[in-house]
Amino acid sequence: MSPFPPIESGPDGYVRTHVSAGVGRIEFHHPKSNSLPSAVLQELAATVTAVSRTPDVRVIVLQSGGSGPFCAGASFDELAAIEDRKQGQRFFSGFAGVILAMIRAPQFVVTRVHGKAAGGAVGLIAASDFAIAVDKASAKLSELAVGIGPFVVGPVIEKKIGLAGFSQMAVDADWRDAAWCERHGLYAEVHADVATLDAAVEAKARQLAAFNPEAVARLKQVCWAGTEGWEALLTERAAMSGTLVLSDFTREAIQRFKTR
Template sequence: MTPFPPITSGPDGYVRTHVADGIGRIEFYHPKSNSLPSAVLQELAATVSAVSADPAVRVIVLQSGGSGPFCAGASFDELAAIADREQGQRFFSGFAGVILAMIRAPQFVISRVHGKAAGGAVGLIAASDFSVAVDKASAKLSELAVGIGPFVVGPVIEKKIGLASFSQMAVDADWRDASWCERRGLYAKLVSDVAALDAHVDTLATTLAASNPEAMAMMKRVFWAGTEQWDTLLAERASMSGTLVLSEFTRNAIGAFKAK
C-alpha cells in the first residue's frame, strides 16, 4: 500500500513525496483525471530531481492518486488558454522537464500504473525504467485527435517501444489495451488488480533498494545512452507543439473535445 494520506479535494492538484527504507515515492494528483497543468509539471520535474539527489534514495516509485485514470495527459483547460507561441512552448517544455529528470536520475524509476494513460502520460511511463500496470490500463496517444502531435514525448516513447509501435500509436489515436502495451515494452509487467499492483511494486522496490546503487546507476546510463542532446531536441519539439496549438484547427479541435 502507498504511504500517502487520503486525497483532499482541491482545484490545483499536488505532488507529494515519501522516503523510507531507500524507496522514494512520488505521487501526483489532479482532480481532472490526473491531468497535468504547468504548475504540476514543474513541481513534478523539480521533485524528481530533488528526490534523485537524496543519497538515502536507492529507487524511485512514480505513482498518481485516486482510483480513476493514471493520467489524462496535458490539461485541456490550459491548452485552450495558450495565447502565444512562447507560452505554448513553455507549457509543452513542462513534459520535457519531467522526462529529462526521470531518465537522468541515477536511480531506477518504477511507474505504478493503476489506470488509463493518455497523451503525455504515455511519455512519463516510457521515461521510467520499469513499469507495472493493471490489466485494464489501456493507453493512447491522443494528440493528433486534438490537432497537435506527440512531439515532446515522441523521442522517449520511440526509444522505449520502437519506431513502428510509436508510429501506430501516433497515427491511429485510439486506445491500445494493456496487453498490447506489454507486448511492445511500454509496460514491463501486468497484474490483475490494484492489490497485486501494490504488492509487485513494493516487492520490486524493496529488492532494488537493497541492490548495488553504483551498478544500478551504470545500468541507467546504458539504458539511456544516446539521449545526451535531448535538452535541445525536446526544446525544438516543444516549439513545434507550441506553434500548432495556436492554429484555428487545433483551437476548434480542443474546444470540441472539451465540449464532450
C-alpha cells in the same frame, strides 16, 4: 496500503513525496483525471530531481492518486488558454522537464500505472525504467486527434518501444490495451487488479533498493545512452507543439474535447 496520509486535493492538484527504506515515492494528482497543468509539471520535475539527489533513496516509485485514470495528459483548460508561441512552448516544455528528470535520475524509476494513460502520460511511462500496470490500463497518444502531435514525448516513447510501435500509437490515435503495451515493452508487467499491482510494485521497489547504487547508476547510463542531446531536441519539439496549438483547427478540436 498507501504510505501517504489521506489528503484532499485542491483545485490545482498536488505532488507529494514519502521516503522510507531506500524507496522514494512520488505521487501526483489533479482533480481533472490526473491531468497535468504547467504548475504540476514543474513541481513534478523539481520533485523527481530533488528525490533523486536524496542520499538514502535507492529507487524511485512514481504514481498518481485516486482510483480513476493514471493520467489524462495535458490540461485541456490550459491548452485552450495558450495565446502565443512562447507560452505554448513553455507549456509543452513542462513534459520535457519531467522526462529529463526521470531519465537523468541515477536510481531506477518504477512507475505504478493503476488506470488509463493518454497523451503526455505515455511519455512519463516510457521515461520510467520499469512500469507495472493493471490490465485495465489502456494507453493512447491522442495528440493527432486534437491537431497537434506527440512531438515532445515522441523520442522517449520511440526509444522505449521502437519506431514501429510509436508510429502505430501516433498515427492511430486510439486506445491500446494493456496486453499490447506489455507486448511492445511500454509495460514490464501487467496485473489483474490494484491489490496485485501494489504487491508487485512493493516487491520490485524492495528488490531494486537492495542493488548496488553505483551499478544501477551505470546501468541507467547505458540504457539511456543517446539521450545526451535531448534538452535541445525536446525544446525544439515543444516549439512545434506550441505553434500548432494556436491553429484554428487545434483550437476547435480542443473545444470539442472539453465539451465531451
